[in-house]
Amino acid sequence: MQYAAEYIGSNYGTFASDYRTLVHANIACAEDFGFDQLSTISDPYRETQGFGAEIIYHENGVPECVRPPFADIDEVEELQAISLPDPEQAPRMQDRIDAVRLYKELTGDRYSIMGWVEGPAALAGDLRGLSDFLMDLIDEPEYSACLLDICADTAIRFARIQINSGADTIGIGDAICSQISPMVYNELIWPRQKRLMDSIKAIGGKTRLHICGQTEHLWPKLRELPIDLLDCDHMVDLPKARAALPPSVVLGGNLDPVNDLLYGTPSTVAAKLEKSMSEAGPNFVVNAGCEIPSGTPKANIKALCKPRLRKC
Amino acid sequence: MNESLNQLTTAIKAGKRKDARAATAAALEAGLPPQSVLDALTEGMNDVGVRFKANTIFVPEVLVAARAMQKSMDLLEPVLIASGIEPEFSIVIGTVEGDLHDIGKNLVMMMLKGANFKVIDLGVNVSAEAFANAVAEHKPDLVALSALLTTTMPAMESIVCDLSRIEPPIKIIVGGAPITPDFADQIGADGYSADAASAVELAQKLCANAQ
Known part of the structure; x- marks a missing residue:
């Protein structure tokens, strides 16, 4: 994201606050490097702003949420009284919808267009404050279930409008799930992710799930979700992931954004890619495990995107 | 180990903040040496650390344990300072x-x-x-x-x-x-x-x- 913004001489703050910059930056990268998919992600706080949070933009950093809007909402009854944001009224959600529409207008069907929503757990952490949300999962399961329902409903509404505006895929960012126990995940988060993905599939969208870090402890339940593409961070063992997940799930990954891409060379990137492709087998797409940092050599990203023939 | 110290260790392990605070208060009121209260608290957190490292508990469980520890420390810290017990x-x-x-x-x-x-x-x-x-x-x-x-x-x-x-x-x-x-x-x-x-x-x- 910061890389793409800087690639066209802009900055992260503008990329996150103006869909035109986001769209032009990502199209420029897609055309020069050969990406197959255009993304609408910029930061986690689109929906959070829709719930009333103040967001501050930094020229060269991730946008900042001044205060989680649900920090003082401690009771289920208070949660139940909250109205969901209308994506076409909330400025930052509307900005993402505008990005999808502009992608479609400028590129037609040349690229896959990926809309984006915060997953139920990620949005709950954004709204409540991450530490408080995680402690609520232990202390207040009823409250947590109610909050996660609100978050899933918000994501469903937001995803639907993005698909209707031209997105063929919805990326679901639920980064924090890797830090949650299988028991809590299975009971509280998985049912909401399932509901969200079922809803996306029901209107013809494809699903991409991004969870930062090691997700192995969640695979037994993740395999039951209707995931089309699962991002694998660089610490994930691809052969194990391939064996654990249904063959229909495309794995994406899993170069280390810093050690492989920022500090690597075109030849080390190529070698890592060959390894990943042989380990992951079919139904695999190449990407970095997480965000590519500013300053990554252009030659390394070209090496990442260079077409390769799979060895039989 | 004294019963309230056992309760403190157990409360930290389970992330029960109210129990941790009550056990700490009971131990201090009973006149137990503050170092022994600190040791009980540390024993609880060490156990949490071991289980976290082994992936048997995850971040939420550690957070509630740490919060329980902080509730205990709120009572214990002034007593430790008054006793001249300082972190090394x-x-x-x-x-x-x-x-x-x-x-x-x-x-x-x-x-x-x-x-x-x-x-x-x-x-x-x-x-x-x-x-x-x-x-x-x-x-x-x-x-x-x-x-x-x-x-x-x-x-x-x-x-x-x-x-x-x-x-x-x-x-x-x-x-x-x-x-x-x-x-x-x-x-x-x-x-x-x-x-x-x-x-x-x-x-x-x-x-x-x-x-």
Whole structure:
């Protein structure tokens, strides 16, 4: 994201606050490097702003949420009284919808267009404050279930409008799930992710799930979700992931954004890619495990995107 | 072990903050030595660290345990100070410039407190200059840097580089979700840990070696 913004001489703050910059930056990268998919992600706080949070933009950093809007909402009854944001009224959600529409207008069907929503757990952490949300999962399961329902409903509404505006895929960012126990995940988060993905599939969208870090402890339940593409961070063992997940799930990954891409060379990137492709087998797409940092050599990203023939 | 000390250890392990506070109050009212209360608290947090490292518990369970520990410390700390019992080692900790995430840093901080370190928390988005100023002011035994975003790892490298010029030299440890041992070596850090419990072990080892 910061890389793409800087690639066209802009900055992260503008990329996150103006869909035109986001769209032009990502199209420029897609055309020069050969990406197959255009993304609408910029930061986690689109929906959070829709719930009333103040967001501050930094020229060269991730946008900042001044205060989680649900920090003082401690009771289920208070949660139940909250109205969901209308994506076409909330400025930052509307900005993402505008990005999808502009992608479609400028590129037609040349690229896959990926809309984006915060997953139920990620949005709950954004709204409540991450530490408080995680402690609520232990202390207040009823409250947590109610909050996660609100978050899933918000994501469903937001995803639907993005698909209707031209997105063929919805990326679901639920980064924090890797830090949650299988028991809590299975009971509280998985049912909401399932509901969200079922809803996306029901209107013809494809699903991409991004969870930062090691997700192995969640695979037994993740395999039951209707995931089309699962991002694998660089610490994930691809052969194990391939064996654990249904063959229909495309794995994406899993170069280390810093050690492989920022500090690597075109030849080390190529070698890592060959390894990943042989380990992951079919139904695999190449990407970095997480965000590519500013300053990554252009030659390394070209090496990442260079077409390769799979060895039989 | 005294019953209230047992209850304190059990409450910390289970993340029961009210029980931890009540057990601490009972132990202190009974006149038990504050060091024994601290030892019971540390035993509970050590157990939490072991289970976290073994992936039998995860971040939410550690957070509630750390919160219970803090409730106990709120009562215990003034008594420890009045008794002349002070932490043996101190550490300056912060999340590197450009990164606003604090959960990993807070976990390490709370585990260090549970192991009786004095912790100077600089918060998030901390510049090299702010780290250097804190080192000059507090003269810690260690500096700990945290990063969650891949995009802020270069900032970690830059801060380690700047802090490595400080005289007398200060030991620096690094950690965070995207950090690897290779990266820590590459940027010249003195140590890396993969999780909060390991960070405490690493800090104890580096501080003990420096004595």
